[in-house]
Amino acid sequence: xxxxxxxxxxxxxxxxxxxxxxxxxxxxxxxxxxxxxxxxxxxxxxxxxxxxxxxxxxxxxxxxxxxxxxxxxxxxxxxxxxxxxxxxxxxxxxxxxxxxxxxxxxxxxxxxxxxxxxxxxxxxxxxxxxxxxxxxxxxxxxxxxxxxxxxxxxxxxxxxxxxxxxxxxxxxxxxxxxxxxxxxxxx
Amino acid sequence: xxxxxxxxxxxxxxxxxxxxxxxxxxxxxxxxxxxxxxxxxxxxxxxxxxxxxxxxxxxxxxxxxxxxxxxxxxxxxxxxxxxxxxxxxxxxxxxxxxxxxxxxxxxxxxxxxxxxxxxxxxxxxxxxxxxxxxxxxxxxxxxxxxxxxxxxxxxxxxxxxxxxxxxxxxxxxxxxxxxxxxxxxxx
Numbered sequence: 001x002x003x004x005x006x007x008x009x010x011x012x013x014x015x016x017x018x019x020x021x022x023x024x025x026x027x028x029x030x031x032x033x034x035x036x037x038x039x040x041x042x043x044x045x046x047x048x049x050x051x052x053x054x055x056x057x058x059x060x061x062x063x064x065x066x067x068x069x070x071x072x073x074x075x076x077x078x079x080x081x082x083x084x085x086x087x088x089x090x091x092x093x094x095x096x097x098x099x100x101x102x103x104x105x106x107x108x109x110x111x112x113x114x115x116x117x118x119x120x121x122x123x124x125x126x127x128x129x130x131x132x133x134x135x136x137x138x139x140x141x142x143x144x145x146x147x148x149x150x151x152x153x154x155x156x157x158x159x160x161x162x163x164x165x166x167x168x169x170x171x172x173x174x175x176x177x178x179x180x181x182x183x184x185x186x187x
Numbered sequence: 188x189x190x191x192x193x194x195x196x197x198x199x200x201x202x203x204x205x206x207x208x209x210x211x212x213x214x215x216x217x218x219x220x221x222x223x224x225x226x227x228x229x230x231x232x233x234x235x236x237x238x239x240x241x242x243x244x245x246x247x248x249x250x251x252x253x254x255x256x257x258x259x260x261x262x263x264x265x266x267x268x269x270x271x272x273x274x275x276x277x278x279x280x281x282x283x284x285x286x287x288x289x290x291x292x293x294x295x296x297x298x299x300x301x302x303x304x305x306x307x308x309x310x311x312x313x314x315x316x317x318x319x320x321x322x323x324x325x326x327x328x329x330x331x332x333x334x335x336x337x338x339x340x341x342x343x344x345x346x347x348x349x350x351x352x353x354x355x356x357x358x359x360x361x362x363x364x365x366x367x368x369x370x371x372x373x374x
Contacts, residue, residue, distance in 0.1 A: 036302075041306070042303060042306055044261065044262050047234040047237065048239075050234065050252060050255075052235075063257055064255075065237060067251065068237075068252040068255055069249075069251060069252065070250055070252070071234075081306045085273070086267075086268040086272070086273040088268075112229070115223075115229050119228070119229055119268045119270075120270070120271030121229075121268045
């Protein structure tokens, strides 16, 4: 297995190639803000789904949730509109240097993206290999092709290189992912 | 001011015309489920936005949020895709029999719907007058027209009757609102 620059797994702890700067989520949120501010697209991250069990009302204006639990999301994290098109995607990081574990995405999130594509929307995933500092966009059709043709529990980096689009990190916007969606749409 | 069937305001408490059966939110959620199950549209309610202040991890699998606060939503409650079109709306109930108070909708939610329309999406509000048991759909353009031409802090029922579409409550789906969006789209 090749590691970049001949870096060996055993150097873990001394040289850290991951978590340079911001998380993928931060980068995407900043990018979406840029898209909105410049009237390019209206895309938001959905709030984290929770089940609220108990709320205290010390006064009218200040309700405090004192017990709640995280729920498994039924959809993806991001959606919105771009050039009149419905956009829907999920973003995930992996610390693996060689493959993206499919367990990182819930089965019904993949089903959701499949439905979106069937209804004429644009669905995809964005995956960051944090230790390689490489980010890829993979359209739902290519994700489904992989799942249908393989019994593997993770998608190799090579598959992203071949069938996805590598997103270059730039200054503004940070992660101009819509550029790559456009490319795929005209594919 | 005319009340339906000559009902007077003073009968409040003895005759309850509101809250028969389910809330508007329940009705819309059931309708969206129907739309998804029948492959008509993929529309979901977004989770309630909260700020999480503290989480306990008694064990790996069961995180408990022990302190959180409600946030003012930056977007609307519902969005999704219908016939390839991006759909976005907010749903509100009012106990008033004569008008819908604009204070019920945040200013930036209206701005958000305006943006959606500018980007080629379909934006609207659904308002239920619970005591009249009447539900109306009002496209964002008609909402903006009212706001721009009036200094009033509430939209009279008459405006909904004239410029909105009244949604009839049916068995399945409960509130077939997309039928009225379609009508407005071809308008």
